Amino acid sequence: MSGKSGFWAIVKRESSRMYSRPLYGLSMVFAPLFCFIFFTTLMKEGLPESLPAGVVDEDNTAVSRSIIRNLDSYQQTEIVRQYSNFAEAREAMQRNEIYGFFYIPKGTQDKASSQEQPKISIYTNATYLIPSSLLYRDMKTMAVMASAAVGREVLTARGANMDQAMGFLQPIKMDLHALGNPWLNYNVYLSNTMLPAVLVLMVLMVTCFSVHCELKDGTAKEWMEMAGDNVLKAVSAKLFPQTVVFSFMALVYIVILYGYLGFPANNGLWPMLLAAQLLILASQGFAVFIASAIPSLRWSLSLCTLWGVLSIPISGFSFPVMGMPEALQALSYLFPLRYYFLIYVDQALNGIPMVYSAWFYTALVAFLILPLVDISLLRKAAHEYTYLP
Amino acid sequence: MWIKDLLDVCGKELRKTVSDVGVLVFFIVVPLLYPLLYAYLYGREVVHEVPVVAVDDCRSTTSREFLRKSDATPDLRIISYCSDMEEARNLLHRHKAYGVIYIPSDLDHTLEEGRQATINLYCDMSGLLYYKAMLSGCTMVSLEMNRNIQMVRLSGMSDREKEVMTMPIENEYVTMFNPTNGFQGFLIPAVLILVLQQTLVLGVAMMAGTEEERRRRGELVLGHEYDNPITVLGGKALAYLLVYGLTASYVLCVVPWLFHMPQLWKLPTLVTFVIPFLLASIFFAISISFFVRDRESCFLLFVFVSVPLIFMSGISWPTSNMPAFWRVFAQIFPSTQGVNGFARINTTGALLQDVRYELIALWIQTAVYFMISLFIYERLYRSDKMPGIEFVLAMRARARRNVRVAVRDIRSDIEEAAERIRGRRKK
Numbered sequence: 001m002s003g004k005s006g007f008w009a010i011v012k013r014e015s016s017r018m019y020s021r022p023l024y025g026l027s028m029v030f031a032p033l034f035c036f037i038f039f040t041t042l043m044k045e046g047l048p049e050s051l052p053a054g055v056v057d058e059d060n061t062a063v064s065r066s067i068i069r070n071l072d073s074y075q076q077t078e079i080v081r082q083y084s085n086f087a088e089a090r091e092a093m094q095r096n097e098i099y100g101f102f103y104i105p106k107g108t109q110d111k112a113s114s115q116e117q118p119k120i121s122i123y124t125n126a127t128y129l130i131p132s133s134l135l136y137r138d139m140k141t142m143a144v145m146a147s148a149a150v151g152r153e154v155l156t157a158r159g160a161n162m163d164q165a166m167g168f169l170q171p172i173k174m175d176l177h178a179l180g181n182p183w184l185n186y187n188v189y190l191s192n193t194m195l196p197a198v199l200v201l202m203v204l205m206v207t208c209f210s211v212h213c214e215l216k217d218g219t220a221k222e223w224m225e226m227a228g229d230n231v232l233k234a235v236s237a238k239l240f241p242q243t244v245v246f247s248f249m250a251l252v253y254i255v256i257l258y259g260y261l262g263f264p265a266n267n268g269l270w271p272m273l274l275a276a277q278l279l280i281l282a283s284q285g286f287a288v289f290i291a292s293a294i295p296s297l298r299w300s301l302s303l304c305t306l307w308g309v310l311s312i313p314i315s316g317f318s319f320p321v322m323g324m325p326e327a328l329q330a331l332s333y334l335f336p337l338r339y340y341f342l343i344y345v346d347q348a349l350n351g352i353p354m355v356y357s358a359w360f361y362t363a364l365v366a367f368l369i370l371p372l373v374d375i376s377l378l379r380k381a382a383h384e385y386t387y388l389p
Numbered sequence: 390m391w392i393k394d395l396l397d398v399c400g401k402e403l404r405k406t407v408s409d410v411g412v413l414v415f416f417i418v419v420p421l422l423y424p425l426l427y428a429y430l431y432g433r434e435v436v437h438e439v440p441v442v443a444v445d446d447c448r449s450t451t452s453r454e455f456l457r458k459s460d461a462t463p464d465l466r467i468i469s470y471c472s473d474m475e476e477a478r479n480l481l482h483r484h485k486a487y488g489v490i491y492i493p494s495d496l497d498h499t500l501e502e503g504r505q506a507t508i509n510l511y512c513d514m515s516g517l518l519y520y521k522a523m524l525s526g527c528t529m530v531s532l533e534m535n536r537n538i539q540m541v542r543l544s545g546m547s548d549r550e551k552e553v554m555t556m557p558i559e560n561e562y563v564t565m566f567n568p569t570n571g572f573q574g575f576l577i578p579a580v581l582i583l584v585l586q587q588t589l590v591l592g593v594a595m596m597a598g599t600e601e602e603r604r605r606r607g608e609l610v611l612g613h614e615y616d617n618p619i620t621v622l623g624g625k626a627l628a629y630l631l632v633y634g635l636t637a638s639y640v641l642c643v644v645p646w647l648f649h650m651p652q653l654w655k656l657p658t659l660v661t662f663v664i665p666f667l668l669a670s671i672f673f674a675i676s677i678s679f680f681v682r683d684r685e686s687c688f689l690l691f692v693f694v695s696v697p698l699i700f701m702s703g704i705s706w707p708t709s710n711m712p713a714f715w716r717v718f719a720q721i722f723p724s725t726q727g728v729n730g731f732a733r734i735n736t737t738g739a740l741l742q743d744v745r746y747e748l749i750a751l752w753i754q755t756a757v758y759f760m761i762s763l764f765i766y767e768r769l770y771r772s773d774k775m776p777g778i779e780f781v782l783a784m785r786a787r788a789r790r791n792v793r794v795a796v797r798d799i800r801s802d803i804e805e806a807a808e809r810i811r812g813r814r815k816k
Contacts (some may be wrong), residue, residue, distance in 0.1 A: 018434075023682070023686050023689060023690070026689070027690065027693075029691040031693045035693065035696060035697055036521070037660055037699045038700075038715070039700070041695070041712055041715070041716055042700060042706060042711060042712065044712065045710055048706070048707050048711075049710065050710075051707060051709060051710070052709055066591050085552060089564075091743065094566065094733055094737045094738070094739040094740075094743045095713055095733075095739070095743045095744075096708075096729065096733060098451075099707065102539075105747055108558070115430075117558070117559055118558055118559070119558070119559040119560065119562050120558060120559070120560050120561075120773055121562075121563060122560060122561070122562045122563065122566055123563045124562075124563075125565055125566055125577075125737065126566060126575065127566050127572065127574070127704075127732050127733065127736045128565040128575070128703070128707060129572070129575040129703060129705070130707065131707040131709075132564065132704065133521065136562060136564075140560070140562065143558070143560035144560070147559075147560070150558055162782055163504060163505075164503055164504075166505050167503045167504045167505045167646065168503065168539065168542065169501075170505060170535055171494075171500055171505065171506060171534075171535050171538045171539070172455075172500075172505075172506050172507075172508060172510070172531045172534055172538070173506065173507045173509055173531075174507075174510060174524075174528060174531055174533055175507050175508065175509050175510065175528050176512060176523065176524055177509065177510065177511045177521075177526075178509045178512055178514050178520060179511055179512060179513055180514045181483075181514040183519070184514075184520070186706065189484075189514070189517060190706075194696070196694055197696070198696055199690065201695060202721075205688055205689050206689065209685060209686075209688070209689060212685075215600060216685075218772055232713050239464075241557040253539050258392065263448055271698065278599070293514075297685055298684075298685060299413050301685055301688050302414065303689075305688050305692050308692075309692065309695065309696075310426075312696065313430055314430070315426070315516070316516065317516065318516070318517075318572075319430070319431060319436075319518065319572050320436050320516045320518055320519065320591065322436065322439075323435070323437075323518070324430055324433070325429060325430075325432065325433070328429070328430055336598075341515075342484070345513075345515040346482070349480070349512070349514060349515060350481075352482045356482050356483065356757040365473065369726065372492035
């Protein structure tokens with residue numbers, strides 16, 4: 001190796017290192033690809049359909065049967081069984097056979113026709129939040145409609161037409177428009193952040209691992225010499241082949257999401273491609289920053305891992321950042337994925353002018369140049385470091 | 390004899406665990422702190438006071454009442470009244486607000502005519518919780534206002550009559566088992582179980598990686614001085630079970646208690662369920678730890694798995710709607726059963742018979758992973774990768790000889806083997 005030096009020599013050296021260890025292939029290609037396929041196929045329905053639900057019909061009359069029939073016709077609800085009493089339905093819920101049930105007490109029809117205002121109840125198992133919320137929506141609509149059906153009968157009997165009846169039963173109606181994702185598609189909602197999140201996790205770990213492996217294996221001196229003791233050159237040349245592979249993986253998920261699955265990309269592909277590329281570079285920059293700051297493979301790798309895993313909840317795509325404690329809200333600024341998520345919302349989901357996202361792009365660039373602060377420590381470590389398990 | 394070996398291995402494994410900071414971090418520190426971080430993160434359960442903007446083209450008493458009442462709900466907060474949609478959109482784009490309430494100019498007019506009036510809501514879909522907050526906030530207000538409007542229209546009837554007219558059948562909604570219907574109550578049980586399984590996998594894999602490194606360097610490893618791979622495997626598993634008995638009682642009992650989450654379990658149920666879960670996880674961890682070639686590669690190989698695993702458990706996207714392939718695939722991980730069982734025992738107060746399926750599956754997993762790890766151990770014993778190959782050959786020779794003589798001979802064989810290893814290392 002002594003004869004060769006310079007940027008491309010290090011690139012070549014790193015490429016053969018990557019090629020010779022299956023670990024790199026597993027973590028740079030297999031792991032992200034597995035997750036890409038997993039998430040996009042797992043939720044391919046978009047919005048869960050035919051969720052198993054039950055009914056306790058103690059009334060067993062024309063009214064209660066019509067409620068059950070109508071509920072079953074909703075796309076998201078499937079009445080799998082009728083239970084004879086409340087306890088039985090609750091136990092079925094504890095066994096996870098149903099996510100919720102409708103309880104129609106005895107005398108519902110009699111009370112309704114004698115205008116005594118009966119009460120029907122909706123129970124859902126909120127341990128499973130998504131099916132519970134979706135079932136609630138169907139059941140609630142059904143309950144209101146059942147009520148309206150009775151009300152309509154009374155009104156039409158008094159001579160009102162349909163329009164007037166609805167105008168009376170529900171004078172003000174809500175019309176809720178979901179901007180950018182009108183289908184309430186969970187795949188759009190989750191995969192758009194989950195796929196880059198997995199990639200970020202792998203970039204952080206692989207970058208930190210490969211830099212520190214030079215120190216652990218005692219090859220760091222050779223590496224520095226090849227770069228003429230220029231640590232910036234050494235690191236950028238070493239990470240270049242990884243950048244190429246990870247950028248290709250980013251391209252893969254972008255093609256899957258916006259090409260194959262046709263998820264909304266309202267400003268076209270370029271803003272997202274730019275964001276994904278910057279996300280890769282920002283994560284590499286952040287990992288180098290950590291790797292230089294902490295001169296222990298295990299500790300710096302632990303921190304990178306923690307950052308990668310934590311970036312999933314803290315990016316705020318499932319539980320909004322504004323709902324978190326203030327300390328964590330402040331912390332969220334330190335995660336590259338957070339900025340990527342904000343760019344995605346602006347550029348892909350809402351399709352607003354890029355100038356609104358300028359700051360988020362800039363923040364990602366800032367992560368890229370972050371290592372300039374402490375990379376000299378890495379050079380020092382390369383000359384003096386000894387590995388401790 | 391074997392019980393002494395078992396306890397011996399167990400003791401050595403425990404000492405090894407305590408003396409390895411890397412493993413201790415996985416076995417103790419991560420389970421200690423990580424769940425607290427998550428519980429803290431989701432501590433507020435739901436989002437309150439989602440900032441929205443109002444565009445009121447009607448400017449009547451009714452429209453103002455609607456906006457005032459929306460602002461007063463716990464779900465929404467009106468941060469600005471805009472003159473037109475353009476201005477409102479601008480606030481959405483700058484992430485100052487997450488929704489728009491638009492009241493058309495003909496609201497009063499339509500109501501006076503007795504027809505149905507529409508209020509338009511626009512919601513930013515970057516988070517489904519914004520959508521949920523807007524839907525529930527505005528629906529609550531509209532239901533209340535609708536009622537009042539009807540009451541006025543029905544003037545002349547008695548109050549009771551009016552009530553019956555406006556809502557012939559009442560309905561009520563009960564979210565069972567997770568009373569605040571929030572994130573903490575639904576996600577934390579899954580996170581807790583996953584933390585247990587994944588830290589076990591990482592810690593065990595790190596130890597295996599360290600052993601593999603030492604083996605490559607030609608140093609001895611624990612295990613070669615005992616007669617039977619089963620005792621080695623059993624001793625290790627016992628050591629992990631002892632450590633994780635403590636870890637699990639903290640993670641599964643103390644953490645939910647600290648954060649005032651529902652805890653409806655009965656102790657015998659919980660213990661009967663958690664033991665097979667831990668055993669399955671331990672043998673699962675041992676089985677896959679053989680893929681690890683060095684100390685730190687466990688991070689790269691196993692951490693990312695947590696992300697799909699939490700979804701495979703069906704706590705988020707419902708199991709009933711997963712493609713069949715993933716539903717079957719999920720069955721090979723103890724966490725799938727662990728999450729489903731624990732979530733129901735802890736949060737819904739399910740009894741053993743309610744989690745029968747999960748319990749049986751966990752015992753099957755325990756058996757299968759035990760067999761797999763035993764198989765690999767046996768091979769490792771016989772392979773020449775082990776520096777103790779001379780010992781294995783000696784053992785085989787012993788088996789061929791008379792058993793009675795063997796008991797006496799074995800000691801000298803081991804001595805001899807050890808001598809040879811020492812000699813080789815000197816070289």
